[in-house]
Amino acid sequence: MKLELGNIYIKDIQFTEGEAKIDDHILYVNKEAAAAAALGEEEHLASVSFDIAKPGESVRITPVKDVIEPRVKVEGRGGIFPGVIAKVDTVGSGKTYCLKGMAVVTAGKIVGFQEGVIDMSGEGAKYTPFSQTLNLVMVCTPVEGLKQHEYEAAVRFAGFRLATYIGELARDLTPDDTKVYETYGIMEGKEKFPNLPRVAYVQMLQSQGLLHDTYVYGVDAKKTLSTIMNPTETMDGAIVSGNCVSACDKNPTYVHENNPVIADLFEEHGKTINFVCQILTNENVYLADKMRSSDWTAKLCRLLDLDGIILSQEGFGNPDTDLIMNCKKIEAEGVKTVIITDEYAGRDGKSQSLADADVAADAVVTGGNANQVVILPKLDKVIGTMDYITKIAGASEETLRADGTLEVELQVLTGATNETGFNKLSAR
Amino acid sequence: MVKEIERAGIPVVHVCTVTPISMTVGANRIVPAIAIPHPLGNPALEPAEEKALRRHIVEKALEALTTEVEDQTIFE
Numbered sequence: 112m113k114l115e116l117g118n119i120y121i122k123d124i125q126f127t128e129g130e131a132k133i134d135d136h137i138l139y140v141n142k143e144a145a146a147a148a149a150l151g152e153e154e155h156l157a158s159v160s161f162d163i164a165k166p167g168e169s170v171r172i173t174p175v176k177d178v179i180e181p182r183v184k185v186e187g188r189g190g191i192f193p194g195v196i197a198k199v200d201t202v203g204s205g206k207t208y209c210l211k212g213m214a215v216v217t218a219g220k221i222v223g224f225q226e227g228v229i230d231m232s233g234e235g236a237k238y239t240p241f242s243q244t245l246n247l248v249m250v251c252t253p254v255e256g257l258k259q260h261e262y263e264a265a266v267r268f269a270g271f272r273l274a275t276y277i278g279e280l281a282r283d284l285t286p287d288d289t290k291v292y293e294t295y296g297i298m299e300g301k302e303k304f305p306n307l308p309r310v311a312y313v314q315m316l317q318s319q320g321l322l323h324d325t326y327v328y329g330v331d332a333k334k335t336l337s338t339i340m341n342p343t344e345t346m347d348g349a350i351v352s353g354n355c356v357s358a359c360d361k362n363p364t365y366v367h368e369n370n371p372v373i374a375d376l377f378e379e380h381g382k383t384i385n386f387v388c389q390i391l392t393n394e395n396v397y398l399a400d401k402m403r404s405s406d407w408t409a410k411l412c413r414l415l416d417l418d419g420i421i422l423s424q425e426g427f428g429n430p431d432t433d434l435i436m437n438c439k440k441i442e443a444e445g446v447k448t449v450i451i452t453d454e455y456a457g458r459d460g461k462s463q464s465l466a467d468a469d470v471a472a473d474a475v476v477t478g479g480n481a482n483q484v485v486i487l488p489k490l491d492k493v494i495g496t497m498d499y500i501t502k503i504a505g506a507s508e509e510t511l512r513a514d515g516t517l518e519v520e521l522q523v524l525t526g527a528t529n530e531t532g533f534n535k536l537s538a539r
Numbered sequence: 540m541v542k543e544i545e546r547a548g549i550p551v552v553h554v555c556t557v558t559p560i561s562m563t564v565g566a567n568r569i570v571p572a573i574a575i576p577h578p579l580g581n582p583a584l585e586p587a588e589e590k591a592l593r594r595h596i597v598e599k600a601l602e603a604l605t606t607e608v609e610d611q612t613i614f615e
Binding site: 398401 | 556573576
């Protein structure tokens with residue numbers, strides 16, 4: 112399967128009373144038209160409002176639900192977000208344009224304690240990768256009496272509709288640069304790269320339910336068995352986030368579209384490895400599901416005659432067990448496994464990092480310690496509301512200090528300890 | 540907590556969903572629970588069925604508490 116990604120770099124976002132368009136790398140947004148596109152026939156949202164947040168500005172966005180990169184499919188089967196916005200059809204081939212340097216950010220109080228913070232400047236901006244994007248923020252207000260799970264679904268769909276609408280504005284443009292990604296059939300790949308190790312990416316999707324969900328072609332991941340996909344399918348939005356969970360290590364939709372593990376494996380594809388495929392598995396709350404799903408990933412790794420895999424987790428706590436089960440069982444099939452996780456090692460970093468462990472997990476990449484404390488400055492403008500800032504996971508009653516600064520754990524910052532490497536922490 | 544209470548000389552039954560974690564942390568008597576969001580119940584059941592289920596888990600835990608164990612044991 113072959114996909115050409117065309118990048119169009121957005122250098123500024125401005126509101127206009129006139130027609131929405133992208134002209135000379137500037138996105139012009141007409142608020143009324145954007146609201147109409149985002150709301151569609153949604154009955155659960157009373158209104159949406161828009162704001163723009165730019166890198167370096169004294170702006171805080173909270174409570175953040177999702178971050179999405181607008182894309183448009185210009186050639187090939189299907190459309191962006193298949194089974195969610197576009198009709199169900201196999202995506203991942205043909206040609207897709209991506210609006211780089213910008214993001215659609217959805218905000219609104221859904222759960223209260225499981226949405227995140229994006230700071231566009233100051234200490235927090237060093238940790239969230241979305242301080243570097245021009246953000247078109249949509250704050251969604253629900254109709255009265257709406258239940259949390261209905262509110263979550265409404266905000267999720269509004270975000271995808273808005274991103275799709277913005278992406279469509281790029282349909283007739285010429286990309287600034289393009290890159291081609293291609294994977295092969297099992298036999299074809301073996302013939303093409305007879306001497307290269309066969310490597311796959313096993314991605315664990317957050318699927319604990321109760322607003323901790325991920326969707327694959329519109330299917331709720333907790334109701335799936337582990338399965339195989341072409342990695343280019345993710346680039347067309349085959350996986351989307353429906354998550355309200357600790358902000359630092361959940362994968363917003365933007366991360367699924369731009370998964371760095373996939374990007375890096377493609378970089379080595381045909382050179383040092385044969386990137387065979389992507390394997391998806393879930394993180395459910397029943398022990399039997401954890402056992403079944405990890406049995407299945409190990410079985411698929413063996414069936415595909417893999418030499419090695421990279422395994423990424425999403426979230427923390429009981430998914431640590433899914434991670435270790437996957438690692439143990441895949442290694443037991445003779446397939447070398449590297450895991451990517453993050454740590455909850457306490458504020459002093461001295462506690463056990465993961466809830467589960469095994470000797471098979473002998474190659475580990477960490478996204479950082481989510482309990483690490485940072486002080487965020489008082490910023491001039493808030494998009495959304497500060498009403499829940501002391502409730503967000505990683506904050507406390509003592510978070511808001513007398514001088515207006517915030518004492519929080521990295522947990523509160525969207526993407527700070529991301530477990531696909533889509534974050535800014537590193538170590539020497 | 541399981542280990543600290545046992546260290547004080549009081550036997551403990553750990554009722555938990557993810558029994559592998561309980562094994563890793565070193566609990567001696569483990570009784571499997573239902574699911575992470577609802578370890579001791581199941582909202583999908585009728586109230587009478589759920590009460591029976593809850594009672595069953597507690598009785599199993601009490602039985603485990605009075606059973607001598609040589610090694611870490613999961614009471615299925």
